[in-house]
Amino acid sequence: MIKLVRIDHRLMHGQVMFSWTKAEGIERIIVIDTATAEDDFKRMSLKLAKPQDMKVSLFSVDQAIELIPKIKKLKENTMLIFGNVTETYKFIKAFGAVPEINYGGILDRPGAKRFSNAIYLTDDEVEKSRELANMGITLYMQQVPTSNKDILNDKL
Template identity: 60%
Template sequence: MIKVVRIDHRLLHGQVIFAWTKSQGIERIIVIDNDAAGDDFKKMSLKLSKPADIKLSVFSVTQAKERMEKINKLKSNTMVIFGDVLQAGEIIPDLNGITEVNYGGVKNRPDTKRYSNAVFLNDEEVRSSQRLKEQGITLFMQQVPTSKRESLDALI
């Protein structure tokens, strides 16, 4: 069962591993990121950074689409993390029961607008996010479960 969907260019890091997994009782993390899936060193680093009691899978968008039926049938409490907004926009509509998406970190780039301290979106990412919003998915920005939850819906 997918409990948390997060977009964070950092993928796995202290906030994700300790705050989100503990607060949500996460047993499995699925990283969907084309760069990480195609880089053995990144995959190894992600596997080394996860707690021993949490299962980890790293997929490209294509691999995730091929496994969508299995992903949607998972019984364990699962967190899905995307490395970027556009890849998330390709997969999230196919995930069963997703009602909200946490924008945890989208890095600042020259062509982006600031939406929070950690979320910067370009025009294409805004359009992708708006499509999710139009499907009834709530978009919010929150670093850790104890920090203030800010609506992205209201800003795009």
């Protein structure tokens, strides 16, 4: 069962591994990030970062789309982590709407507009986010579970 969908350019790190997994009772993490899936060093680093008692899988977005039937059947409380809006959008369009998407950390880049201290979106990412919102998905900015949820839908 998908409990949390998060976009965070850092993928797995302290906030994810400790606060979010405990707050949501996460038993499995699926990282969907093509750049990481295709880079041996990044893959190895991700494996080293995971706690021993946590199931972690890493897929490119295309691999994850092929695995949607299996992902939908998972019984464990599962967290999907994406490294960027574009791959989140591509996966969710294939997967179908989820109730909400947590925007946790998206780097500032040339042409990106600031939406919070940790969220910067390009025009293309704003458009993709609008399309996700139009699917009935609540998009919210929240770095850790104890901070306030800031709804992104109305700011796009």
